[in-house]
Amino acid sequence: MWCLPTGLRTRFGQVVVEGLFYAVALAVSADMTKILPYGHQTVDAADIAAVSAVLQSDFLTCGPVVDEFERRFSERVDAKYAVAVNSATAALHLAMRVAKIGPGDRVISSPNTFLASANCAAYVGAIPDFSDIDSVSYNLDAGSLKRNWQPDIKAVVATDYAGQSCDFPTIAEIARKRSAVVIEDASHAVGGAFDHEGKLWKIGGHPWADMTVFSFHPVKTMDEVLAQATGKRFGLLQTMLYAGAAPGAAAPGFNDIVQGNNGAYKAGPGWDACTGLGSPNGAALLHLLSGTTPTAGG
Numbered sequence: 001m002w003c004l005p006t007g008l009r010t011r012f013g014q015v016v017v018e019g020l021f022y023a024v025a026l027a028v029s030a031d032m033t034k035i036l037p038y039g040h041q042t043v044d045a046a047d048i049a050a051v052s053a054v055l056q057s058d059f060l061t062c063g064p065v066v067d068e069f070e071r072r073f074s075e076r077v078d079a080k081y082a083v084a085v086n087s088a089t090a091a092l093h094l095a096m097r098v099a100k101i102g103p104g105d106r107v108i109s110s111p112n113t114f115l116a117s118a119n120c121a122a123y124v125g126a127i128p129d130f131s132d133i134d135s136v137s138y139n140l141d142a143g144s145l146k147r148n149w150q151p152d153i154k155a156v157v158a159t160d161y162a163g164q165s166c167d168f169p170t171i172a173e174i175a176r177k178r179s180a181v182v183i184e185d186a187s188h189a190v191g192g193a194f195d196h197e198g199k200l201w202k203i204g205g206h207p208w209a210d211m212t213v214f215s216f217h218p219v220k221t222m223d224e225v226l227a228q229a230t231g232k233r234f235g236l237l238q239t240m241l242y243a244g245a246a247p248g249a250a251a252p253g254f255n256d257i258v259q260g261n262n263g264a265y266k267a268g269p270g271w272d273a274c275t276g277l278g279s280p281n282g283a284a285l286l287h288l289l290s291g292t293t294p295t296a297g298g
Helices: 006-035 045-055 064-077 088-098 116-123 142-147 168-176 221-230 279-290
Strands: 081-085 106-109 127-130 153-159 181-185 193-196 199-202 211-214 238-242 257-260 263-267
Touching: 064 081, 081 088, 088 116, 088 153, 088 181, 088 211, 106 116, 116 127, 116 153, 142 168, 153 168, 168 181
Parallel strands: 106 127, 106 153, 153 181, 181 211
Antiparallel strands: 081 238, 193 199, 211 238, 257 263
8 A cells, every 4th residue: 555655644644633723723713703702893874974974074183073072971971071082092191291200200000901001101201010909809909009109109090990990099098198190091991980988989070080091992891881872882982081170170272282102182281182083983972872963073
């Protein structure tokens, strides 16, 4: 009987085994994708009409639809103001600029978060550092933060992991006694709230974070909130809220251009900034939030 030489036979067998392995792996991968997709959105005719209305208007960046979105969103979360930017990463970067964090400063974040929560410190030349997480909630542990505090810490970026709020009353007490800023990374927690001493505080509207960042990425909690209300999932844009403005403070103006890695940010006095947000996105999100189709542009 004819057969391949020993060396070729070994290589041929290896190729066959590898081929079978990859075929099985691809089949499993395709099947898993059907069962557990990373994310999925629903776009209907009304969504398309909302975007189309903006595309046919005079505004494609910062216009009346963006203004309306900011107003409605701030009302929804009990914040004084909302400022729409192009990503939660940009919002964290801008939070560093607003807090005047820079070289020589240390910024504490959670080790259980997306890279942007720490990278924002590096963007401004500061030192990103970490404090341990709580073993139950996986959020930043206030006790660990206090035990490991260092004199050069100027800001704490605490992430609400999987929608669970951090212990912000305690974190704020620790940080503010030491003149550090508290920034809440609520990318997972749009629409969330927590109880403190018998009162329910909305995330974005409580007094223990100086700034709060939200994300509307397609797989974030916001879309689950919208899905419950509207039956749709449609991730569109990111927003940053400033909940700690002084009483009577003016809404952000559009002066003092600050140049950053993500483009030109227009910053208001003592505030954060607004980037050029694509208002077709804002239009579609407003449609989801209110069930109406905007007729004005950007």
